[in-house]
Amino acid sequence: MASPLTMYVQIKQDAVSQELAEKAVANFTQGVQAGLDAAEIVHYATLALVPNPATTPGTPASGYMGLLLMTDFDLAMNPYLETFWNAGGGIKTAIQGIALIAYNPVPPINTLTDFQNFINSVNLTPAPTSGNWTNFYQAYNLTVKQINAD
Amino acid sequence: METTTRNAPERKNVQGLILKGYTHPYSCHLLFQLPGSTQSPGSTPTELSQQQTFFKALYSHVQSAEDWGVYKPVSMLNIGLTFNGISKLDPAIIRQQDLQRFPVTFREGPASGGSQQSLGDNAGKNNKSNPQNWWNGQGDAVTNNLDCIVHIYSLTEEDLEILIAYVLDAAKTNGLTEFIPLLPAIKNGRLYQSIVDKDPAKIHFGYTDGISEPSLKPSEGTPSAESNNNFVIGYPQDALTVPGPTGEDTASIFAKDGCYNGFRVIHQDVAAFNRFLKNPTTDPAVMQQLQQLKLETSLEEWLAAKMCGRWRNGSPLMLSPDKPAHETSHEENFNYSVTDASGHKDDITSSLRCPFSAHTRVANPRDQQMVAAEGTFVPRIVRRGVPYGPTMDDQVVVDDGQDRGLIGLFLCGDLAGQFEKIYGWMNNNNFSGKEIFSVRKPPQDALLGDKTAANSDAFPGTVTSFIIPVDANNKITIPTLPNFLVTRGTAYCLLPSMETLGRMAGV
Ligand code: HEM
Numbered sequence: 001m002a003s004p005l006t007m008y009v010q011i012k013q014d015a016v017s018q019e020l021a022e023k024a025v026a027n028f029t030q031g032v033q034a035g036l037d038a039a040e041i042v043h044y045a046t047l048a049l050v051p052n053p054a055t056t057p058g059t060p061a062s063g064y065m066g067l068l069l070m071t072d073f074d075l076a077m078n079p080y081l082e083t084f085w086n087a088g089g090g091i092k093t094a095i096q097g098i099a100l101i102a103y104n105p106v107p108p109i110n111t112l113t114d115f116q117n118f119i120n121s122v123n124l125t126p127a128p129t130s131g132n133w134t135n136f137y138q139a140y141n142l143t144v145k146q147i148n149a150d
Numbered sequence: 151m152e153t154t155t156r157n158a159p160e161r162k163n164v165q166g167l168i169l170k171g172y173t174h175p176y177s178c179h180l181l182f183q184l185p186g187s188t189q190s191p192g193s194t195p196t197e198l199s200q201q202q203t204f205f206k207a208l209y210s211h212v213q214s215a216e217d218w219g220v221y222k223p224v225s226m227l228n229i230g231l232t233f234n235g236i237s238k239l240d241p242a243i244i245r246q247q248d249l250q251r252f253p254v255t256f257r258e259g260p261a262s263g264g265s266q267q268s269l270g271d272n273a274g275k276n277n278k279s280n281p282q283n284w285w286n287g288q289g290d291a292v293t294n295n296l297d298c299i300v301h302i303y304s305l306t307e308e309d310l311e312i313l314i315a316y317v318l319d320a321a322k323t324n325g326l327t328e329f330i331p332l333l334p335a336i337k338n339g340r341l342y343q344s345i346v347d348k349d350p351a352k353i354h355f356g357y358t359d360g361i362s363e364p365s366l367k368p369s370e371g372t373p374s375a376e377s378n379n380n381f382v383i384g385y386p387q388d389a390l391t392v393p394g395p396t397g398e399d400t401a402s403i404f405a406k407d408g409c410y411n412g413f414r415v416i417h418q419d420v421a422a423f424n425r426f427l428k429n430p431t432t433d434p435a436v437m438q439q440l441q442q443l444k445l446e447t448s449l450e451e452w453l454a455a456k457m458c459g460r461w462r463n464g465s466p467l468m469l470s471p472d473k474p475a476h477e478t479s480h481e482e483n484f485n486y487s488v489t490d491a492s493g494h495k496d497d498i499t500s501s502l503r504c505p506f507s508a509h510t511r512v513a514n515p516r517d518q519q520m521v522a523a524e525g526t527f528v529p530r531i532v533r534r535g536v537p538y539g540p541t542m543d544d545q546v547v548v549d550d551g552q553d554r555g556l557i558g559l560f561l562c563g564d565l566a567g568q569f570e571k572i573y574g575w576m577n578n579n580n581f582s583g584k585e586i587f588s589v590r591k592p593p594q595d596a597l598l599g600d601k602t603a604a605n606s607d608a609f610p611g612t613v614t615s616f617i618i619p620v621d622a623n624n625k626i627t628i629p630t631l632p633n634f635l636v637t638r639g640t641a642y643c644l645l646p647s648m649e650t651l652g653r654m655a656g657v
Binding site for chain 1: 250251253254255261262263264265266267268272280281282386392394395396521522523524525526564566567570571574580584589590607610611
């Protein structure tokens with residue numbers, strides 16, 4: 001079972017927030033590597049800066065409008081968000097950091113419930129109520145473990 | 151409103167069902183829609199007053215978890231509310247803007263895509279358990295509008311009927327709509343508890359139920375998945391599964407001392423189960439293997455025990471591997487692993503007694519080793535279910551068209567982390583390493599796995615075979631298990647505290 005998570009968070013425009021967003025992206029892999037390796041359920045995870053629109057067509061844009069986290073992990077979303085919450089270290093800190101610079105106020109993420117609620121509120125690819133995702137392609141439906149199995 | 155910080159819930163403020171396993175032999179579980187609206191500007195003053203009058207009428211019958219002494223109440227009730235129901239309440243009790251503080255799993259409900267990832271009712275082709283078929287084919291019309299479940303318990307049939315009539319009258323007078331969850335021709339389609347085999351401890355398929363439960367002791371400073379802090383909302387100290395929401399907002403205050411209920415009505419096809427036990431495979435080689443076993447019981451009883459992990463009298467296979475024993479029939483103190491002097495943990499050998507995919511071993515793998523993604527502890531769940539529908543003899547192999555099964559009440563502090571996580575495991579045995587489950591072709595819980603959902607996108611590779619190790623070198627593989635169960639409906643409710651119910655009732 002795959003859980004695609006496409007988390008878009010609009011960020012504040014002040015210099016400190018913009019710098020924090022750049023840092024979050026620069027340090028992302030390093031911060032989450034150990035936790036994600038250990039969990040053995042994440043196919044990939046990428047964090048990107050979404051540029052501001054250009055004010056005039058053809059001119060370079062400055063600054064970033066938001067952060068986009070795209071990932072795909074095995075197993076059901078809500079029970080296994082707990083895995084990331086409890087994994088400690090980088091993942092929790094990365095999400096808490098993103099929440100701090102969010103343009104729309106985010107209630108403090110102190111508990112697992114807060115964490116689940118925040119992720120679900122910004123996920124652009126929630127599980128469809130019936131059938132499969134209509135906006136999610138998979139070349140295979142195997143889990144990371146199945147792919148790595150001897 | 152409670153302002154002092156306590157480390158454990160006060161029993162008198164918690165609904166009885168949560169901390170006590172009632173043994174009342176009669177019960178009925180009524181489903182209602184409240185008057186009012188979830189949409190802005192919310193319920194009208196008249197609707198709010200109708201809601202309050204209804205809850206006020208019921209309030210004095212609500213049983214708390216306080217000790218009732220030597221005399222059991224003759225009849226009593228407990229109340230659960232769905233997120234939809236809570237969203238219709240008076241904003242003076244819970245503010246609209248705080249509703250989003252409830253966990254997403256509770257808010258979106260069991261038919262949502264997120265929950266179905268674990269429950270699997272909509273997975274596979276033409277799944278009879280599909281939420282569209284729930285509630286006798288009413289599907290979303292009930293699931294999306296169900297606000298309140300009233301659980302009524304009684305010592306006698308007569309007293310049960312008196313309290314049901316009282317609740318129905320209060321509902322009618324105050325503008326509630328009753329939903330009829332089953333076929334209306336039988337017992338008015340209501341969820342009445344039945345007594346299977348003249349024994350209140352039995353459920354369909356002939357098993358004894360209600361044995362293994364978390365201790366629900368107050369936390370004693372040691373983190374544990376069993377203490378009541380994992381179930382009752384508001385006491386995160388020492389809980390491993392942390393119930394929510396917690397905080398100073400009105401949703402957290404509303405939820406405090408409450409507990410969630412994964413209410414799930416499951417049809418049991420007893421004739422299919424009986425047929426399977428008598429004729430578990432069409433493969434002659436496997437049948438021969440089974441017949442050559444030197445058993446101390448009949449093959450049917452042995453298979454039934456291997457699928458559950460307990461003999462039908464309740465004896466766990468881990469303690470009574472060869473035949474049921476009276477002395478062990480209520481035993482819950484056992485494990486699946488042995489650690490030798492060099493610290494090596496062996497949880498494989500125990501499968502000679504209890505197969506890895508036996509229902510009780512999947513639903514509570516105890517000390518069995520888990521893969522990293524599962525975290526460091528096994529979540530627990532409180533079961534308060536009762537059977538419904540008439541007994542079917544274990545010799546009957548043709549269905550009689552009667553509905554029967556389990557009115558399941560699965561109580562937890564975190565629907566995703568307890569109820570749904572365990573459900574996911576039952577549908578896909580992938581929570582332990584490859585020495586235990588095949589990674590490429592994981593099995594399912596022999597009793598509970600939804601066989602239609604096997605090898606769907608939701609559970610890739612999952613197989614419906616059942617492996618029974620018989621000695622150090624041999625195992626018997628039943629090639630295909632049939633489906634024994636169909637989900638008739640599911641609702642996620644909050645069983646609020648007595649204090650919250652009091653506020654809803656205006657008392
Ligand atoms: C019709 C459906 C079901 C049947 C026939 C059934 C049957 C049983 C039986 C016979 C037992 C052993 C008695 C005991 O330990 O009290 C048991 C235990 C248990 N069941 Fe089920 N069950 C059903 C549904 C479920 C569901 C839906 C869940 C989870 C959501 C579940 C979770 C458990 C757990 C946690 C235990 C205790 C295991 C232990 O602690 O050793 N059951 N069940």
